[in-house]
Amino acid sequence: MVMSNLQIGLAILGGLVLAAMAAHAAWSARKNQPRQAAPSDPGDGPAIESQVGVGIEPGLDAAAFDVASFPLPLVExxxxxxxxxxxxxxxxxxxxxxxxxxxxxxxxxxxxxxxxxxxxxxxxxxxxxxxxxxxxxxxxxxxxxxxxxxxxxxxxxxxxxxxxxxxxxxxxxxxxxxxxxxxxxxxxxxxxxxxxxDHDAQLGFVLRARHAAWSPGYVQQNAARLGFVAGVIPGRMVVPASVAGMPPVLGLSFDTQAALADDPAQSAIRDVAISLDVAQVDRSERAFERMRETALALADSMDGVVTDDNGQPLAPEAMDTIGAELEQLYDTLDQRDLSAGSALARRLFS
CATH class of the missing domain: 3.30.1400.10 (ZipA, C-terminal FtsZ-binding domain)
Structure with a gap:
């Protein structure tokens, strides 16, 4: 039977619709796939994905805060x-x-x-x-x-x-x-x-994905550019203190299960937490300023938004208020001979 022009036209149109649907499905799949870390240059070592959970954070267990665990300088x-x-x-x-x-x-x-x-x-x-x-x-x-x-x-x-x-x-x-x-x-x-x-401050920002989710390697690669290194727990990274052996300045964490997945590249992460334990970090480290700068830089590079624990975006004015309150807290701790980052403060706030 010879097909009419109308039938031929409908067949072609149907084929185009199917092709368009297939293309849209492929586009949607690519869009929803977690963002991946950029390939490493030759000689740079293993890709970030293979480093998820590798621990190089200084060990900080409960014993580290015992009275006798803080070595005294020889002149003391x-x-x-x-x-x-x-x-x-x-x-x-x-x-x-x-x-x-x-x-x-x-x-x-x-x-x-x-x-x-x-x-x-x-x-x-x-x-x-x-x-x-x-x-x-x-x-x-x-x-x-x-x-x-x-x-x-x-x-x-x-x-x-x-x-x-x-x-x-x-x-x-x-x-x-x-x-x-x-x-x-x-x-x-x-x-x-x-x-x-009354004076224990443990701060946390949440970085949430605006659109596409992130893979663990993508998070680690972007965080590493800002000074984070892999922690001892899968899904944790830290910014080391300027003095060896001191507690980290900042922490960054995401879903541990995503970091431990058989194929971390396929794990979808939609939020990461950035944390600061104020009393553990010396005031000279400018910890909150660095926390704020880091969160905003990650939000810019990863297409995310900085929020509080309840998912509310943090405006610059709110961060200014937090910073001012922290300065008062530092002053109070100094006056009590419990300066942030000191051996006494690290023991008390542990």
Missing amino acids: KRASMDALIDVIAPIALEGLISGDAALAAMPPTRRAGSKPFSIEGFNETGQRWETPLAGQRYSLFQAGVQLANRSGALNEIEYSEFVMKTQAFCDAINGSPDFPEMREEVARARELDQFAS
């Missing part, structure tokens, strides 16, 4: 314990005690409840307080427990555990402890905890 002759945030019990000795004997008598754990606990000795040779070391000799000891941290104030049960651990150490080395009055120390702990609760 004072203990790392401080009466400002610690209960301190002096321990008198009948004579010199070796570091080996002290180490053998140390309690197995360095906590009393949720509070860091430690014992330090006064090194006769170095004339400084330190965690007991083998081969050294000590003329005095002191035991300490932290008054407060982010778990709350030291309570009566934790104080009693502190006394028991200290007494056991003293019995082993023939030392005589002098414990402060529990009621007064617990009251002091509650006052310090209240101050810390």
